[in-house]
Amino acid sequence: MWEAIRGNIRRSRLLIGLMGAILVGQGALIGLWLVGPEGGLVGALGAVVLWLVMLAIVFLAGEQVVLFSAGARQITKQDAPRLWNCVEEMTIASGLGKMPRVYVIDGFQKNAFATGRKPENACVAVTSGLIRTLNRDELQGVIAHEIGHIRNLDIRFLTLASVTVGAIVLLSDMTRRSLWLGGGRRRSYKGGGQAQMAILAVTLLVGILAPICARIIYLACSRKREYLADASAARFTRFPEGLASALEKISLTTGAAVQAGVPRTLAPMFIVNPLQARLGSQGMFSTHPSTRERVRILRAMGGNAGWVDYERAFRRVVGKGKACIDSVTIESEKSVTARLPTAEPEPRQEALGRAREVGDLLDRMVHLLLIPCPCGVRIKVPQGLKRDSIPCPRCGRDHEVPKARSSAAGESAPGTGPLRYRRRSEGWESFRCACGRTLQLSPGLRVNSITCRKCRRTIELTAA
Amino acid sequence: MIAILVLLVLVVIIAGWVVGIYNGLVRLRNQSENAWSQIDVQLRRRHDLIPNLVETVKGYAGHEKETLENVIKARARAVEASGVENQARAEMDLTGALGRLMLVVEQYPDLKANQNFLNLQEELTSTENRIGYSRQAYNDSVMQYNTRTQSFPSNIIAGMFQFIRREFFEIKDSAAREVPKVQF
Numbered sequence: 339m340w341e342a343i344r345g346n347i348r349r350s351r352l353l354i355g356l357m358g359a360i361l362v363g364q365g366a367l368i369g370l371w372l373v374g375p376e377g378g379l380v381g382a383l384g385a386v387v388l389w390l391v392m393l394a395i396v397f398l399a400g401e402q403v404v405l406f407s408a409g410a411r412q413i414t415k416q417d418a419p420r421l422w423n424c425v426e427e428m429t430i431a432s433g434l435g436k437m438p439r440v441y442v443i444d445g446f447q448k449n450a451f452a453t454g455r456k457p458e459n460a461c462v463a464v465t466s467g468l469i470r471t472l473n474r475d476e477l478q479g480v481i482a483h484e485i486g487h488i489r490n491l492d493i494r495f496l497t498l499a500s501v502t503v504g505a506i507v508l509l510s511d512m513t514r515r516s517l518w519l520g521g522g523r524r525r526s527y528k529g530g531g532q533a534q535m536a537i538l539a540v541t542l543l544v545g546i547l548a549p550i551c552a553r554i555i556y557l558a559c560s561r562k563r564e565y566l567a568d569a570s571a572a573r574f575t576r577f578p579e580g581l582a583s584a585l586e587k588i589s590l591t592t593g594a595a596v597q598a599g600v601p602r603t604l605a606p607m608f609i610v611n612p613l614q615a616r617l618g619s620q621g622m623f624s625t626h627p628s629t630r631e632r633v634r635i636l637r638a639m640g641g642n643a644g645w646v647d648y649e650r651a652f653r654r655v656v657g658k659g660k661a662c663i664d665s666v667t668i669e670s671e672k673s674v675t676a677r678l679p680t681a682e683p684e685p686r687q688e689a690l691g692r693a694r695e696v697g698d699l700l701d702r703m704v705h706l707l708l709i710p711c712p713c714g715v716r717i718k719v720p721q722g723l724k725r726d727s728i729p730c731p732r733c734g735r736d737h738e739v740p741k742a743r744s745s746a747a748g749e750s751a752p753g754t755g756p757l758r759y760r761r762r763s764e765g766w767e768s769f770r771c772a773c774g775r776t777l778q779l780s781p782g783l784r785v786n787s788i789t790c791r792k793c794r795r796t797i798e799l800t801a802a
Numbered sequence: 803m804i805a806i807l808v809l810l811v812l813v814v815i816i817a818g819w820v821v822g823i824y825n826g827l828v829r830l831r832n833q834s835e836n837a838w839s840q841i842d843v844q845l846r847r848r849h850d851l852i853p854n855l856v857e858t859v860k861g862y863a864g865h866e867k868e869t870l871e872n873v874i875k876a877r878a879r880a881v882e883a884s885g886v887e888n889q890a891r892a893e894m895d896l897t898g899a900l901g902r903l904m905l906v907v908e909q910y911p912d913l914k915a916n917q918n919f920l921n922l923q924e925e926l927t928s929t930e931n932r933i934g935y936s937r938q939a940y941n942d943s944v945m946q947y948n949t950r951t952q953s954f955p956s957n958i959i960a961g962m963f964q965f966i967r968r969e970f971f972e973i974k975d976s977a978a979r980e981v982p983k984v985q986f
Contacts, residue, residue, distance in 0.1 A: 419921065423928035430840060431935035433833065433943060474927075576938065677934075 346566065350495045353559055357502040360548050361385050364509050367541045371534075372516075389505045396501050401453040401461055408451070410441035410463040418442060421469055424478045425462055428485045431574040438462045438488060442469070448588045449608045452484040453493055460488040472584050475679055479571055479581030480588075486570025492563045499559070503552045513545035561627045568632055569648035576643045576677045582636040585610060589629040590731070631655060644674030698766075705776040707768045709737045721776060740769035742777075742790075742797045757790075757797045771797065823959045830947040834968055837940035841971065844932040845880070845893060851929060852877045852900075855922050859903065862913035869906050873899045886971075893933075900926070937971050944968045 362382045369381015415422040422440060429437040434457060441463035443449075448468040454460030462484045472480065487493055572578040588610045610629055638651035698716070701708060707719035711730040719728055719739055727738045742757040759769055767779040773793035787798045856870055876892070876899040883892035913919055948967050951960040959965075 419924050423924065423931075427928060427931045427935050430844075430932055431939055433837065433939045574935075 346490055346492075346563075349559070350491070350498075353555055354495075354498055354502060356555065357499065357506065357552050358389070360552055361389060361502060361506050361509065364506065364513075364544050364548050367537065367544055368509065368513055371537050371541045385505070385509060388508070389502065392501050392505055392508075393498075396497060397455060401455070401459075404453045405441055405461060405463060408443055408463060409445075410443045410461075413440050413442050418469060420474065421464060421477065421481075424474070424481045425485075428478065428482045428574055431482070432485045432489050432570070434485060434489055438485070440464075442466055448472075449610060450480050450484055451608045452487045454488065455497065456494060457488050457491070460493060462488075468588070471587055475575075475577055475580035476584035476587065478575050479577065479584045482571035482574040483567045483581055485574065486567035487563070489570060490563065490566055492567065495563070496560065499556045503549070503556050506552045507549045510545040510549045513541060517542065564626050564632065565635070565648075565652065568636060569645055572636060572639060572643045572648055572676075573645060573674065576674065577679070578636040578639045578643055578648075578676060579679070582633045585629050585633050585636075639676070641676050642673045643676040647673045702766070702768065702778050705778075707739065707770060707776045708766075709739070711735060711737065719776075721774075740767075742769060742771050744772065755795070757795055758800065759797050760800045771795070820959060823956045824963060827947075827950060827956065827960055827963075827965050830943065830950055831965060831968075834940060834943040834947050837936065837943045838971075840936040841933065841940055844929060844936050845889075848896070848926075848929045848933065849877055849881055851922065851925055852896075855903075855926065858916065858919050858922060859907060859913065862916070862919075863906065863910050866903075866906050869899075869903050873903050875899075897930075941970050944970055 362385050365385025365388075366378045366382040369377035369379070369384065371377075373380060413422070418440075421442075425440050426437055436458050438452070438454070438460040439462070441461055443463055443465045445465055446467045447465050448471055450462070450464040450468055452460060452462050462481065464480070468480065469477065568581060571581045575581070610626065635648070635651045635655045638655050639647045640651070698708065701718060705721055707721075709717045709719060709728070711717055715730055717728060717730055717737060723739070725739075726741070727736050729736050740759075740762070742759040744755060744757055757772055761767060761779065765781045768776055769779075770776055771790040771793065772795070773790060775790055775792040777788065777790060777797070779788075779799070785799070787796050789796055852873060856873060859866070859870060873896075876896040880889070880892040880896045883889040907913055907919075947965075950956050951965050951967060
């Protein structure tokens with residue numbers, strides 16, 4: 339199965355090579371400009387040394403810096419048995435030699451990331467908010483995604499690539515700054531004035547363009563890797579729906595306000611970018627593909643869970659491109675059937691259901707209008723809402739606010755005359771009177787008409 | 803002279819290539835052997851959990867003797883079973899017996915609220931999952947290994963050094979082929 343990452347490794351080498359070339363070229367240009375013709379080599383060497391030093395720092399300090407700045411603490415099995423078990427299960431499913439260390443970040447945010455230099459000393463960090471909100475299958479999906487990152491060697495690539503981008507940015511900064519200050523020995527250098535001007539122009543241009551290019555390459559690749567990790571998760575768990583609904587739950591609360599504690603530089607590492615505003619957004623500079631798209635791909639796998647199935651779903655949803663899975667793997671594999679959801683322990687579900695019922699009752703008492711959405715969300719329409727429709731916060735479907743309509747075709751004066759409302763179900767139901775007041779219909783209600791308490795008009799009820 | 807040199811270089815290249823393929827095959831074989839032993843580890847883990855579980859349930863539901871004894875017997879049979887086929891059958895019986903026990907447990911709210919029982923329940927769920935996933939990982943690695951031993955050019959090397967096809971872990975009874983699931 340691990341042929342899937344062969345293409346990934348090849349691509350990584352190419353990309354790192356490309357970025358390295360940009361870096362060395364930039365160094366050479368700076369050398370040429372500062373010292374003269376003999377400075378090119380020195381500049382290139384200097385760039386390489388800079389890169390090596392930065393790399394050494396990152397590798398020596400290692401994942402501890404990342405974990406520390408995210409506020410993660412290492413846990414043992416007793417602290418969070420379910421999480422621990424999920425990590426162990428996914429370690430087995432992925433065939434990873436050694437179980438990653440498990441970290442928890444305290445807080446209400448919902449997110450997770452993996453880090454480490456190589457698969458043998460990797461770490462998985464999960465926020466405590468995530469552990470609380472996800473059920474077993476969802477948590478498993480998230481962990482499988484992170485282990486997918488470890489298995490696909492994404493964490494190593496991410497470290498290498500970010501160091502290279504960092505070096506390029508640093509060099510560009512130096513170029514611009516030295517230009518500002520009048521730069522080096524260029525006045526004493528007796529060369530062809532024109533050649534020097536050309537070098538200066540090129541150096542300047544590269545100094546501006548290189549960081550942008552490097553970053554775009556890096557980000558495009560990091561987005562592809564998210565897809566690949568999703569595909570891995572589906573394959574490990576044999577249950578794409580787990581990750582899909584987990585992603586949905588996570589993205590509902592992401593956005594700057596909730597995730598304020600996350601350092602900017604760590605954003606690309608998380609399963610869902612904590613700084614990305616909402617479900618749909620994706621641009622050239624985003625580190626993650628849009629969550630909505632990822633969820634749609636996972637749900638389009640149609641009861642299957644293999645690499646091939648992910649690739650097919652990817653084509654159907656995105657319409658173009660590939661999901662970063664090696665073609666050899668695709669050809670040699672058949673589709674894999676997904677499993678059924680795990681039965682959740684009862685008590686929690688029961689308690690949740692009861693709490694929800696009580697909540698609904700209270701909502702009705704304060705005249706909130708409830709609209710059930712097919713995706714499972716109950717939309718609460720606030721009393722003063724002027725619009726006639728409201729979108730579902732989870733799936734985006736538009737719902738018309740149920741309203742009593744005037745029964746007479748040509749009403750003489752607005753605000754008078756009888757109204758009519760067609761019931762949609764036999765159960766609890768709420769709708770809006772023409773005057774704006776929300777009215778409740780209980781399941782036991784058997785009358786043919788009711789009177790609005792505010793405008794005193796009669797509303798005729800017709801059965802569903 | 804040049805001809806010899808060229809020949810030498812060619813031989814070195816081919817030798818390197820053969821070594822590469824051979825090592826790849828060995829790696830895959832070890833991987834699948836490792837995955838196989840992982841299944842055993844997880845099955846043993848389940849055996850180890852059961853006495854504890856039975857003790858805990860006894861404290862609250864002592865008169866469900868028959869169900870409890872069935873679990874104990876099934877465990878004993880599973881521990882003793884030898885051979886893939888027999889073992890698979892015994893484990894299947896054990897899964898069934900555990901399932902019935904968990905069904906019985908439903909009627910004892912006190913037991914369901916017991917922290918010790920809840921921990922055991924989580925462990926049991928996880929172990930069942932692990933058994934399923936280790937099987938899955940084994941089959942995945944066998945498929946990869948078999949594909950490699952059969953496809954050109956690695957099949958030549960595989961034939962030369964006797965890399966034999968491995969069997970998938972499949973239980974004849976279709977009911978046991980799914981990931982065993984205990985309903986709580």
